[in-house]
Amino acid sequence: MPKKTVKAKFADTGKLRINSIYFHLRGTMKNKKANFILIIDDEKLIRLVIDSFLKENGYITKKAASGKEGIALLKKNNFDLVLLDLNMPEMDGFEVLKIIKKDFPDIPVVVISGMDNQNNVVKSFRMGASDYLTKPIMNFKIILHTIDNAIEKTALIKKNKEYEKNLEKIILEKTEALEESNIQYKQAKEKAEKSDMLKTTILSNISHELRTPMNAIIGFSRRLKESAIDSEDMEYVDVIITRGLDLLTIIDDILFFAEAMSSQIYRFNTTFHLDKLCNEIFDEYKEELLKFNDPQIQLKFKPYNKKDDINIFTDRKILKKIISSLLSNSIKFTKSGKIEFGYRITAKKEIKFYMTDTGIGISPEQTKKIFEYFIQSSNDYKKHSEGLGLGLPLSKKLVEILGGQIKLVSEPGKGSTFSFQIPYKSSKKS
Secondary structure (H helix, E strand, O other): OOOOOEEEEEEOOOOOOEEEEHHHHHOOOOOOOOOOEEEEEEOHHHHHHHHHHHHHHEEEEEEEHHHHHHHHHHHHHHOOOOEEEOOOOOHHHHHHHHHHHHHOOOEEEEEEOOOOOHHHHHHHHHOOEEHHHHHHOOOOHHHHHHHHHHHHHHHHHHHHHHHHHHHHHHHHHOOOHHHHHHHHHHHHHHHHHHHHHHHHHHHHHHHHHHHHHHHHHHHHHHHHHHHOOOOOHHHHHHHHHHHHHHHHHHHHHHHHHHHOOOOOOOOOOEEHHHHHHHHHHHHHHHHHEEEHOOOOOEEEEEEOOOOOOEEEEEEEHHHHHHHHHHHHHHHHHOOOOEEEEEEEEOOOOOEEEEEOOOOOOOHHHHHHHHHHOOOOHHHHHHHHOOOOOOOOHHHHHHHHHOOOOOEEEOOOOOOEEEEEEEEOOOOOOO
16 A cells, blocks of 8 residues: 655644654554544644544544634534644633543543643643643654553543442442441541542632732832832832742742642652752852841852762752752751751762751750641740741651651750751663
């Protein structure tokens, strides 16, 4: 059978155009079942090329030039899968995905987008996408493979649900003596889960609602600071900005807390230069100390090896959050002296971070409770703290997510040393 080829070009923006990418429309992969695919993309050429390719490979297709048109087709047809673009006018792909997962939860969605960044990928999967393909697609067989996998996965999930339903029925039939206790246990479990979910949702919603006006207040305050105002008014504006930033930090902690309580913190590992991250954090907090005009505290970062670049394969965002949280804690409870942080690589192929300060310190008895949510060790500790008691417990949770452990050694009046170790990998393969 002769082969057809289509010449395709992808611009830097991910848009499909004619160029030197060839793919076979015949003889690539034939389906046992003619699956019904909906293609939603505002680019006509993309729709035509994908539509032609899928039809030549045994699929039945329909095309939609917008999100609204796609939703209308979904209401009239029983599709097996949706191929969805993100960057569309009027109704973008995220809005369409939200509606599909709400109204058509059993239909798998594969995102095909030129918007290649981690946030969009994460957001798509969190909203229920089965897979995410990034334009340009150099080998169109990947589309067939992805479609088949998504449909097969959905079918397996559906069968698994049916199996679980039947198994539950059999168990209930064979355990009549325990029926009442099982029902009560299930009801109590569901009630507890709903209660936890409700608390998490409320915290998350409150945090989001607070962030918007706070950003506006801080933004307008900075604009006001740039205008011609006298020194006394300038001090007032500085107080507004400082307290606003403090409140944003608390809001961030609440959001992390809500995600942690609902197990919605996910790891996204990358390889990065560790000293660069630590110097970035050092510069941020050095600037913060200068902003508060506090020369009595000396902040120092001690690199492991000044000659070699230390690369690490882990979640950069989570690691930065842990180090920043511990630094903030040390600054908060240190009136004078020094704060030093750094790391070293151990013989066990672990990387150990430490944070030492000359702050107020706490007793061994109080240390046991320091990593509990909403706990602050003592009244003396509270005098120096304006937070919610979330920073250290969240740090512990995040360290555990990275596969490590955190501990504290402290003595009242002499200071504290926080340390945590995580597995050391210099790359994904190591």
